[in-house]
Amino acid sequence: MPLRITAVILTKNEAGNIANCIAALKGWTDEVVVWDSCSQDDTRRVAQDAGAQVVARPFDDYGRQRQAALDSINSEWILFVDADERATPALAQEILEACRDTRRAGFWIPRRNFIVGHEMQGGGFFPDYQLRLLRRRSARYDLRREVHEIVILEGEDGILAEPLLHYNYATWGQFHHKQNFYARYEARILAEQGIRPRPHNLVLQPLRELRRRFVTLKGWRDGWHGLRIALLLAWYYGFIPYWLLMGNKLSRESRG
Numbered sequence: 001m002p003l004r005i006t007a008v009i010l011t012k013n014e015a016g017n018i019a020n021c022i023a024a025l026k027g028w029t030d031e032v033v034v035w036d037s038c039s040q041d042d043t044r045r046v047a048q049d050a051g052a053q054v055v056a057r058p059f060d061d062y063g064r065q066r067q068a069a070l071d072s073i074n075s076e077w078i079l080f081v082d083a084d085e086r087a088t089p090a091l092a093q094e095i096l097e098a099c100r101d102t103r104r105a106g107f108w109i110p111r112r113n114f115i116v117g118h119e120m121q122g123g124g125f126f127p128d129y130q131l132r133l134l135r136r137r138s139a140r141y142d143l144r145r146e147v148h149e150i151v152i153l154e155g156e157d158g159i160l161a162e163p164l165l166h167y168n169y170a171t172w173g174q175f176h177h178k179q180n181f182y183a184r185y186e187a188r189i190l191a192e193q194g195i196r197p198r199p200h201n202l203v204l205q206p207l208r209e210l211r212r213r214f215v216t217l218k219g220w221r222d223g224w225h226g227l228r229i230a231l232l233l234a235w236y237y238g239f240i241p242y243w244l245l246m247g248n249k250l251s252r253e254s255r256g
Contacts, residue, residue: 004030005030005077005099009035009081010080011037014039014041018047019047021085028095032052038056062149063142067141070136077133077136079134080132091163094161099133106138106153107157107159108130109132110127110128114166116172120226121221122226124213124217176232183244187241190242202239202246206234210234213229213233
């Protein structure tokens with residue numbers, strides 16, 4: 001029996017991206033399913049016109065959205081692709097060959113990230129491996145993680161060479177909006193872990209994140225663009241979560 005591969009695209013208001021994403025998947029996958037979180041734009045119509053099946057499911061978190069797709073689709077292999085990602089012909093050929101490997105439960109796929117028109121070379125944005133090609137019966141998502149979801153495999157994993165193209169931030173406004181969301185999520189996770197911030201965290205954590213992004217992860221390869229992103233991520237991941245925790249702590253003390 002031939003292997004079946006279904007590509008799944010999670011969407012929310014992606015009318016501007018979805019047609020090109022689907023076009024890069026048609027012809028070599030057996031079906032493309034758009035898993036839509038009740039978009040308020042034309043995402044579903046555009047997706048149907050482009051030849052994809054559309055499933056509407058209210059959004060709770062990314063892990064549960066992806067797990068719902070795993071639970072509902074019968075293909076042996078599931079390829080998860082975001083609407084702002086593009087599969088290349090070379091990646092398509094490698095995926096078709098990889099799915100014949102009976103030893104593997106899933107494959108990591110590298111990504112080439114483009115941020116505000118610049119292809120990133122460092123800072124943690126390349127090769128940026130993502131576990132996206134999954135043997136359906138051998139994979140499940142850790143539902144404790146709401147974002148930056150984790151896949152649990154029953155079996156060996158593999159690594160592909162050909163990358164997805166990821167056009168993740170077209171403008172700095174999009175970048176700030178998403179990172180603000182992640183920073184607040186990080187603050188909530190730290191609070192749930194019982195982290196008790198101290199004033200010095202507001203200085204040391206941003207410095208650690210800046211060093212990690214620009215030096216350890218070689219953000220310097222991207223020049224001034226890399227420095228700007230390293231500074232912004234030091235703000236969003238190093239400062240904001242601890243500032244929010246400090247604010248909550250101070251609020252509790254004032255009420256007490």
